[in-house]
Amino acid sequence: MSEIICTVDVVLLTLHDHRLHVALLKRDHAPFAGVPALPGGYIHADEDADTRDAAMRTLREKTGIASPYLEQLATFAGPGRDPRGWSISVAYYALVPSTLIDQTSHPEVVMTAIDQLKGLPFDHRQIVDAALQRVRDKSSYSSLPVHLCGNTFTLPQLQNVYETILGEPINKVSFRRKIEELDILEAVEGQMETGKAHRPAQLYRLKKQFRQHLALTDRGLNSTA
């Protein structure tokens, strides 16, 4: 048995200006020192309970973000992806509202629009692409995009988030019916969005039990069925 490098990498996604962004950090040592890359690092066998725990620790240490919606994406491995040797990266993806990214305390985190990505080291481009594919696939039939919203949001805001991820307009009536069927939201009493010209809209938040678990629909949220 040869020695294998065991790491985790996290694709941290957020929405900013109606575009998906991914968190990158300039690497502070070789290989690829100075090059922006996904937050990642070695698995610490002496402290990590599993790879999810390693991903959470990495994210917390490198971006200051704790307990986001985090899911295992896939494992990327081989002799060519890291110049240091045969390596395994167990990749995770996380979705957070942009308000959660505090760049005052972590100025080294650079949120980069996914259509502006270039020159990522290792196989990080492939990892990002796999995460985007997963998020798009899953968004059409689950509560996943809700994690890109802030603590409270209106239904039009939520629909806009779904439309941004799916890249297509969604029928408002069937969208609202399916969100209601998912039963994932609770109205925030006494709060309304203000300061807009149109009628104030009810604010909602995600029910607590769905903060770490997805709700799934049988039929796509973007279908009119």
Next chain:
Amino acid sequence: MSEIICTVDVVLLTLHDHRLHVALLKRDHAPFAGVPALPGGYIHADEDADTRDAAMRTLREKTGIASPYLEQLATFAGPGRDPRGWSISVAYYALVPSTLIDQTSHPEVVMTAIDQLKGLPFDHRQIVDAALQRVRDKSSYSSLPVHLCGNTFTLPQLQNVYETILGEPINKVSFRRKIEELDILEAVEGQMETGKAHRPAQLYRLKKQFRQHLALTDRGLNSTA
């Protein structure tokens, strides 16, 4: 960086007597010597191109099966799953027709009905359960179950395979329409199933380009939409 044990495990599934079976092999050394377990083994950094390659090699060496439909399931890891230390297992699942399992050349392979599984070592029960969940989820909207059929099959046989995996009857008309939409099958000319009392049925086989890639439907194969 502590040393981490890097392995692959494969959940090899087949249908026998209208029930899903999983391939187990008695372990020939500690830990759990003599206990039936999933086919698995160390990643060989000196010969494996990636973890998929390691899974293919393991399956070929231990069961004699080459080039089945094989997909990465998930990675299982932690300090407690293997008594030898902190370990990673990149788990794959494969679907094969029962005719492919030649127990003459590999008598140590025991195909076990999934409702008869007990006492699996490590976290292999959890890995099997994750594979079953994945296969059921994916079967409702993809060509996945076709890989459980032999080289040629009739549409009623294929429908029966889907019904067995999904655990529910499927409407024949909408099933056939969706299979047609998937465009994954080609008729085998001049061949009919014989020796049955009823009218002989056309035989089909999977088109070559779908042997390693799934075709997906928008709407479930078990829905009438």
